[in-house]
Amino acid sequence: MNQFARYLRHYCTKPELPKCDFIPKKYKGLSYNEMKEIRNVNVNPVLITYYSEPLALHQGYKQWLFDIYGKRYLDMFAGVCTVAVGHCHPKINEAVKEQMDTLGHITTLYFNTKLQEYAKKLAGKLPGNLESIYFVNSGSEANDLALLIARAYTGKFDVMSLKNCYHGMTYQTMGLTSNNTYKYPVAGPAGMFTTLNPDVYRGLWGGQNCRDSPVQTDRSCNCSGECQAGLKYLEQFEHELKHDIPKTGLAAFWAESIQGLGGAVQYPKNFIKGVYEMVKSKGGLYVADEVQTGFGRTGEHFWGFEGHGIVPDIVTMAKGIGNGYPLAAVATTPEIAGALTKAAHFNTFGGNPIGCTVGKTVLEIIEEEKLQENSKNIGTYLLLELEKLKSKFSIVGDVRGKGLMIGVELVEDKDSKVPLDGARMMKFWEKCLDLGLIIGRGGLHGNVIRIKPPMCITKEDSDFTLKVMELSLKDV
Template sequence: MVGQRLSTIVSTTAKLPKCDIVPKKYTGPSINELSKTRREHLNPSIKTYYSKPLAIHQGHRQWLFDLEGKRYLDMFGGICTVSVGHAHPKISEAVTKQLNTLGHCSNVYYHEKIHEYSKRLAEKLPGDLNVIYFVNSGSEANDLAILLARCYTEKNSVMSLKNCYHGMTYQTMALTSNSCYKYPVTQNPGFYTTMNPDVYRGLWGGNNCRDSPVQTDRQCACTDECQAGIKYFEQFVSELECNVPRSGLAAFFAESIQGVGGAVQFPKNYIRKVYGAVKETGCVFVSDEVQAGFGRTGEHFWGFESHGIKPDIVTMAKGIGNGFPLAAVATTTEVAEALTKADHFNTFGGNPVSCTVGLTVLEIIEEESLQLNSHRVGTHLLLELSKLRDEFSYVGDVRGKGLMVGVELVQDKGSRKPIEAVKFLRLWEICREQGLIVGKGGLYGNVLRLKPPMCITQEDADFAVEVLKNALSEISNS
């Protein structure tokens, strides 16, 4: 029965917005051949979305095309990674030119692009965050940030928030707080977590707590200061007093908005309070901007700016390279000096091609006003999604800023129990059938993640909402 339901196509179908691109004809291996190769030669722990694997052949801006040429609106952006659009012609042109000039040069030598890009990237950061380390992934960036913090403070303890995701290296696995990403091996020592200040699902929170166009439907009496933020901060202090050695923390890590955790936003002033407390002890504050950075949250270029803080270390990846394997760590000269206690080297960090991509992404964000577009289209999307929360009992919460959006699905609004997996998967399948790709996340895998290329239009946003409405209508009537 489940398989029959998953293959059913709903009668109400949304109309895809116009696109002038005609995809190239696919001539490669069949889906069956690809599946066989995947089973035999690829990492068996890689999870494939959908009942029938989705095989992508071509991309253009906010659009993706499968092997048969079917078009999809990509509202997941390759897991919040495609920032300026698939196959952007300016990036393709810049990369081709650079490859024809110099494809690789170790950073033990001078080459123009690493110097130009480090300067341009530092100019986008506030204050004295002027030293840039180039690496290849967000996990690697956070791993390096831990090393920097420990070398600088000469302390070992590191704290993060429950429900966070900071990577999957052996060290960042201990920093991440989600059992889905914990292998049954001895975890690295010195890592601690504190209560996640989730104003929808947590102990405290209400409808005045979030910096978002859409508030949770829980009631609160907050006026001048968010009381939920105070209570969660007290839990943080308790964690320090009870579990962390008296020498104190080397680093506190926080995403500006939790990404994999389901676009969870923190109560107003919570991050600022934690920041103030850890700075008093000499602890390094690390802002993980892997998903929230580069204009995605709309009002600011960096997510941490909405919290009113200036971190000691900023880690970034994903949107920095529009899908190219590029990441970076930014810090102060003082903190960076601590890493000279031994030699540090990265073979591919600052590669001429990757730096060219990074430079071009910065140019496109500015030239096409993509940060402003994230704010305008993202606010519209959030407000339209909030109407679905009012209409459907399965929609428990809508949250986010700009084009970093989460929709939490529940069995009913009263209990907030996660929606049954079969219903969630059916909704997911309907979205795909109607040409919409969305992600999922959250501790219980019940949050729809909408983090598209920042070039999407209001028409695209309306299409996404219409498809979700169709899907919610079907699972409500099934």
């Protein structure tokens, strides 16, 4: 084999998509150009699209998506970590059709059996006394309601979250969110504070034994026993409390169990538990944002916070809860939930019979198809294989995550950790799409690959993902 042929074989061989017997329907909708024109004229311009040429999708099946031309893609982003059990799952479709033929909508002013059945089943998945559920429609709305509950219960006003976090896009939750991409030049809500993000890869402190993950950073670590990086970040958190928060204490502290939009950032093992104890000692509530890490995605546990050894006071959840249906919930104790009765509170669509049917069916599928176990097994395999890319490519700075909540941070070089240039990042991203792989981006600089697929993916899907990413990295 001559040198040119060897080059072609090594660099130009297109990885073959895993087999799929599903045949999509023939597309009969608007043309691509018609969609483009309508988008430009009739859709608010803030709703940006991915890729230089926006992807026009037509149909989904399990882990697969098909565009309007019939091309198949492996979806390793799941509609931003949302399609938990697979696109258009037949069991969900059947249950929704049956419910639509029975009762489409009533409010919580009346009983409907689906709300009661689902509330009981969902509460049964939560530890401790987290048995009072309030259904809403989105993660932003869930965190907004949790903020109201925390302030009403504690009688305190100030709340705190982590830098680099994302908790939603209502006016109030934009105050909790700490990423300037989502900050408008208008006066923000009062009483919102942030503390240093305990990122063991990019932060001030961290080492090779800090994360609850199959893969670790390359930073050196001299810890013996308790993680020293975690203790330093806790000292910083205490420092923030002393300078920014009244002596009466916080109303609540918010944290994602693993940061999602921020780039799958994980904290030192002892950090969250230490924050929890500190907040509780001052009469505040701990709110666990499980919008992305809940419902078995992290593999080892059903909820991400369980990996930190705590039982929160309030849990907010969305995304995977409804497999793409607009459904979310706030779970708390009966005592804390009672604070909401100080005034009237109502949600027209929260607890809708169709939404509750979807949510209950999602829980059944996760159990029946052992998707939490699959997240652990396939996620661990994928993480360990992705870690090998660090030794092959100087631009792969860090691999992190747990289960099927994975981030790969791309940098200019490993020593400086300067985020990979945007043009090079786009080249990599577009190459993956050309080869049939859909992945996400995140982090403050958009240089973190976000891999959060439907939890039904297989080892073959993981191998395809690895081949495409390696080939695309070679291009960069």
